[in-house]
Structures are given as C-alpha cells and as structure tokens.
Amino acid sequence: MDFPSSSSAFSPPLALLACLLLASLSWSSVRWRRRTRGRPLPPGPPRLPVVGNLFNHPRVKRWVPYHELCSRYGDVLYFSVMGQSILVLDSARAVHELLEKKAANTSDRTQSPMIELSGSSLNFGFMPYGQRWRRHRRAFWQHFNQGAAVAYWPAQRASAHQFLWKLLRDASRFREHIRYTYAGVILKVGFDIDVGDEDDRYVAAVDAALEGPVQGLVPGTFLVDFLPFLRYVPTWFPGATSQRLWAKWQAAAETLKNLPYDHVKAALDQASNDEEPRSIIGKLIQQITAVEPGARHEEEEIVKNVGAITFEAGLDTVYITTLAVFLAMTMHPAVLKKAHAELDRVVGPDRLPDFSDQDALVYVNAIVKETLRWHPVLPLGLPHCTVEDDELDGYFVPAGTVVIPNIWACMRDPEMYDEPEEFRPERFIHDGKLDPAVRDPAALVFGFGRRICPGRYFAQAGLFITVASVLHVFDITSPLDDHGRPVQITHGMEDGLSSHLSDYRCTITARSAEAEALILAHTRQS
Numbered sequence: 033m034d035f036p037s038s039s040s041a042f043s044p045p046l047a048l049l050a051c052l053l054l055a056s057l058s059w060s061s062v063r064w065r066r067r068t069r070g071r072p073l074p075p076g077p078p079r080l081p082v083v084g085n086l087f088n089h090p091r092v093k094r095w096v097p098y099h100e101l102c103s104r105y106g107d108v109l110y111f112s113v114m115g116q117s118i119l120v121l122d123s124a125r126a127v128h129e130l131l132e133k134k135a136a137n138t139s140d141r142t143q144s145p146m147i148e149l150s151g152s153s154l155n156f157g158f159m160p161y162g163q164r165w166r167r168h169r170r171a172f173w174q175h176f177n178q179g180a181a182v183a184y185w186p187a188q189r190a191s192a193h194q195f196l197w198k199l200l201r202d203a204s205r206f207r208e209h210i211r212y213t214y215a216g217v218i219l220k221v222g223f224d225i226d227v228g229d230e231d232d233r234y235v236a237a238v239d240a241a242l243e244g245p246v247q248g249l250v251p252g253t254f255l256v257d258f259l260p261f262l263r264y265v266p267t268w269f270p271g272a273t274s275q276r277l278w279a280k281w282q283a284a285a286e287t288l289k290n291l292p293y294d295h296v297k298a299a300l301d302q303a304s305n306d307e308e309p310r311s312i313i314g315k316l317i318q319q320i321t322a323v324e325p326g327a328r329h330e331e332e333e334i335v336k337n338v339g340a341i342t343f344e345a346g347l348d349t350v351y352i353t354t355l356a357v358f359l360a361m362t363m364h365p366a367v368l369k370k371a372h373a374e375l376d377r378v379v380g381p382d383r384l385p386d387f388s389d390q391d392a393l394v395y396v397n398a399i400v401k402e403t404l405r406w407h408p409v410l411p412l413g414l415p416h417c418t419v420e421d422d423e424l425d426g427y428f429v430p431a432g433t434v435v436i437p438n439i440w441a442c443m444r445d446p447e448m449y450d451e452p453e454e455f456r457p458e459r460f461i462h463d464g465k466l467d468p469a470v471r472d473p474a475a476l477v478f479g480f481g482r483r484i485c486p487g488r489y490f491a492q493a494g495l496f497i498t499v500a501s502v503l504h505v506f507d508i509t510s511p512l513d514d515h516g517r518p519v520q521i522t523h524g525m526e527d528g529l530s531s532h533l534s535d536y537r538c539t540i541t542a543r544s545a546e547a548e549a550l551i552l553a554h555t556r557q558s
C-alpha cells in the first residue's frame with residue numbers, strides 16, 4: 033500500500049500547528065479529568081458543540097419551562113450557553129444543598145455589562161462577592177437587622193395610615209398610592225425627608241432611576257450582553273438608541289445617589305453638634321466624619337450607594353406584593369370576609385391595627401405569607417455564582433457557574449403546599465395558630481446563604497401593617513365594566529427579573545361610615 037510522503041500531505045508549519053492543537057486538546061482533557069475526577073456534569077437538555085444550549089435554553093418566563101424540564105431531568109438542571117455554565121435548582125432541597133450549605137463558594141454574582149449600563153453599579157446586590165460588597169452589606173445590615181428594623185415601625189404605621197386616607201380620597205389611583213406609601217417610608221427612615229402628597233421630586237427621582245434596572249436587567253434584552261464591545265459605540269453613532277437610553281439611566285442613578293444624600297448632608301451641616309441624626313444616612317455620614325480624609329471619598333460612596341439601594345431593592349418588591357394582596361382579595365371574597373371577621377374581633381371598630389396585634393392577627397399574617405408564596409416577586413431570585421469548582425449530588429459544578437434558584441417552583445411544590453395554584457391562607461394555620469410544620473415562604477422568597485435579602489425584616493413589617501390596616505377598613509371587590517357588571521379577573525405573572533402582575537383591577541370602597549370616620553381620625557393624629 034502507498035502512503036503519501038509526509039512532505040506532500042503536511043507542510044512543516046501545518047504539521048506543527050496540528051501537533052500544537054492536539055497537545056492543547058489533550059492538555060485540556062487531562063485538566064478537565066483532573067478537575068471533574070470522573071464526576072459527570074448535571075443532567076440537562078442536549079447541547080450542540082461550541083454554542084451548547086444557545087438554541088434550546090428557555091427565554092420567556094423561564095421559571096415555567098425550567099420547571100417543566102425538571103420533571104424530565106430532576107431537580108438539578110444544567111445548561112451551557114456559549115461556554116457559560118448555568119445550573120437551575122428546582123427544589124428547596126437542591127437550593128439548600130448548594131446555596132445554604134456551600135454558601136462560602138456560592139455567594140458570588142455573575143457580571144454583565146448591563147449592570148453598569150442600566151445604572152445598577154451602585155447596587156451591592158449585583159456586586160461580586162468580596163471586600164467591596166461586604167463593606168456595603170455591613171453598613172446596610174447595621175440599620176436593617178431584626179432589632180434595628182423595629183425602630184421603623186412608627187414610620188411604617190404612619191405611612192400606612194396616610195395610605196388609607198389617600199385610598200378614601202381617590203381609590204382609582206391605588207397603585208400610585210402604594211408606591212408613595214413605601215417610597216415615603218424609605219425617605220423618612222433613610223433620609224428624614226417627608227414625602228409630598230404627590231408630584232414629589234424625590235419619588236420622581238426614584239421612579240426615573242428604577243427604569244434602568246427594571247428594563248435593562250432582563251437577561252438577553254440587549255445585544256451587548258452577548259457582544260460586550262457594543263457598549264463602546266458612541267451615542268452620536270446613527271441608530272445608537274440603546275446608548276442614549278443607557279446614558280439616561282446612568283444619569284438617573286447618579287441623581288438618586290446624590291439628591292437625597294445632599295439633603296441629609298445639608299441638614300447635618302445646619303444642625304448643632306450634639307444633635308443625633310435621625311435618619312439612617314445621617315447616622316452613616318456621622319460615622320465617616322471620623323475617617324481620614326484620604327479614605328473618606330470611598331466611604332462616602334458606600335453611604336450613597338446604601339441609600340440608593342434601599343429604593344432599588346426595596347420599593348418594587350413590596351409594591352408588587354401589596355398589589356398581589358389586592359388582587360387576591362378581589363378574586364377570593366371568602367378570604368377577605370374571614371380577614372374582616374378576625375380584624376373586627378381582635379382590633380374592633382374604634383381603632384386601627386398596630387404591631388402589637390400581630391400575634392393575634394393569625395389570618396392576616398397567613399394572607400401575607402400566602403401572597404409571598406402565590407406571587408413570588410423574584411421568581412428566580414437573584415442568580416448566584418460559584419467561585420471554585422464544586423459538587424452537588426455527585427455531579428460536577430464548574431467554577432463560575434451561574435446558579436438559579438427556581439423560587440417559583442419551590443412555592444408550587446405540591447409536597448410542601450397542597451393544591452399550590454389555589455390562594456388559601458388556611459394552609460398556614462392549625463388549631464387557630466400559625467402552623468410551624470408548614471414551611472414559611474419567607475424562608476425561600478427572600479433568597480439564600482450570605483446573599484439572603486437584608487431588607488427582609490423591614491419588608492415584612494411594612495407588608496403586615498399596610499395589609500392589616502387596609503383590610504380593616506376597606507372592601508376590595510371585582511372591577512366593574514361599563515355597564516356596572518363585575519369583571520372576572522385572573523392571576524398572571526409578567527416576565528422580568530421581578531415579576532409584575534398581568535392584571536390588578538379592582539374596586540375599593542370603605543367598609544362603613546364608621547370605617548371612614550376612623551381613617552379620618554387617625555390621619556389627623558399622625
């Protein structure tokens with residue numbers, strides 16, 4: 033048999049290239065085997081060479097298709113998109129195994145150009161796991177831990193009362209009223225600013241700054257997520273509409289960082305030296321005055337960021353959850369009737385609910401829990417990221433893997449919650465008390481490990497007092513059509529990092545003339 037001579041088949045440079053390629057492939061394969069130690073990657077849909085799952089990775093309302101795929105592959109699901117490993121955890125068990133037990137290795141965040149371009153660099157929720165994130169989180173937690181959060185109850189109560197009065201005056205604008213209620217509390221406790229009735233410039237600054245994260249952080253919305261060089265196209269370039277949008281978002285984030293901060297700074301400058309600052313930002317500014325001037329700029333930046341993130345992370349979450357309570361009451365009149373009965377019995381007609389009623393208002397607490405479960409506002413949480421190679425259930429999890437907890441799926445696990453699609457607060461109650469045997473949705477919807485939501489105590493207190501106050505004095509019923517007939521509405525979740533409701537129309541009326549009088553009396557007092 034004739035073999036072609038080596039000189040005719042391969043020229044020396046080509047042969048060298050082939051040898052180098054072969055050597056590099058064998059070296060990668062050895063390294064891969066060393067790293068995996070024979071452990072396979074977790075199961076998942078079939079992958080194409082190079083692009084992996086680019087064409088079969090879910091894109092819309094991913095919590096649903098992820099969950100459907102898990103019924104085929106199990107509660108740990110693996111994708112690889114253009115070399116990026118993605119792991120979906122579809123059960124409380126899997127989430128606990130990786131994000132709680134191995135928190136030291138799974139508390140990083142993946143970085144995307146859209147974080148900066150959407151104006152979210154100030155948000156430590158997106159910062160990589162490390163010293164900078166830690167310093168931000170420490171400053172925040174100091175003022176929002178369980179003990180500290182109690183100090184904000186009076187402001188939360190006053191804001192809830194103001195909300196009742198606004199609903200009484202014009203219930204058709206209940207969505208704006210909810211936003212003002214929660215933004216007002218943050219402005220008060222964070223900056224000692226009293227929010228205006230409407231057209232408040234601080235609330236306008238918050239709304240403008242939230243546009244970037246809400247629209248810009250939905251994965252895959254902007255091509256720059258896949259082609260990072262696009263961020264350098266100048267704004268004057270024809271068709272560079274995204275660039276102009278990003279510039280607007282970043283400017284709005286800067287305004288949010290500086291506007292309320294400057295107010296606090298000015299107030300501190302005018303106050304006498306022995307006066308204790310009343311606001312969180314005031315206290316943080318006071319702490320950094322002792323810092324050496326050289327390091328002060330960095331510290332000042334942290335304080336500004338902490339102020340801004342309180343709005344960025346703390347407004348839409350409670351706003352959407354409160355809207356979901358209104359929707360649930362509209363759809364389930366029997367639940368509202370039971371809440372009314374409990375409030376009449378525990379609180380009575382002569383006053384509004386208070387935090388001291390919380391233990392006795394078992395059904396109202398159960399409504400808040402059921403709403404957090406029924407409409408988990410961050411259905412996929414905030415994705416974590418692994419730092420080093422890891423292992424789960426005997427599978428290999430490479431370093432740099434994006435880990436997505438499917439909180440929505442956990443909240444609909446029929447093993448944990450019977451008939452999960454139903455809105456049924458009773459599931460949390462046994463013998464007239466909250467049942468410790470039923471998992472509290474708060475143990476999952478606020479996230480995991482070292483990244484668990486540090487605003488959770490503040491959020492839950494605000495939700496409780498607002499919901500209890502509204503249900504005590506208002507009826508919430510179906511919206512009416514043009515002929516005055518009730519319209520049947522259903523629960524739907526919109527796509528997005530935080531999921532808005534598809535429909536939230538309702539009719540809100542005071543329960544009685546006494547209820548109206550009660551609202552007016554309390555508004556005058558607060």
Ligand code: HEM
Pocket residue numbers: 156157158169172176341342345346347349350353409410413414415416477478479480481482483484485486487488490491
């Ligand atoms: C219903 C209300 C809320 C829900 C369901 C919620 C849920 C979450 C979730 C799922 C995370 C990601 C946790 C993780 O990575 O595992 C998170 C992070 C965060 N939340 Fe909340 N949250 C709520 C309200 C608030 C409020 C009111 C504040 C501020 C006052 C707040 C501040 C934060 C911050 C600063 C982070 C970033 C934590 C970090 O990455 O270290 N949240 N939240």
